[in-house]
Amino acid sequence: MKTGIELIADERKRQVEVEGYTSQHDSQHNASEFIYAAIAYIEAAKAGVNCDEMNIKDELKISRYKNEKGKIFPWGDCNFKPTTNIRDLVKAGALIAAIDRLQ
Secondary structure (H helix, E strand, O other): OOOHHHHHHHHHHHHHHOOOOOHHHHOOOOHHHHHHHHHHHHHHHHHHHHHHHOOOOOHHHHHHHHHHHHHHOOOOHHHOOOOOHHHHHHHHHHHHHHHHHHO
16 A cells, blocks of 8 residues: 555656646646645545544535535636545645645
8 A cells, every 4th residue: 555645746746747737837826826725625635534523424415515625726616626535635735745846
């Protein structure tokens, strides 16, 4: 099983190679956009964990809770795609890693 950091590195690599979100592309955005995007995914993961802890099993309700967190996502509702709690945290980590251009 991969570690969290390996999953995040793989996701960042996928973002660059598949989605084309290179450093050059990323430089077109403010650092705060990456922060808000990461927070949106963290909040989606938190909503999913809260549902687990409250024993909520209704997938539609869980999806609705997660998508509600996307209101702060800076790049539009159609680009906010929460899934599983772990995957949402991985996406958040990769978005945070994308701000390495600030160094």
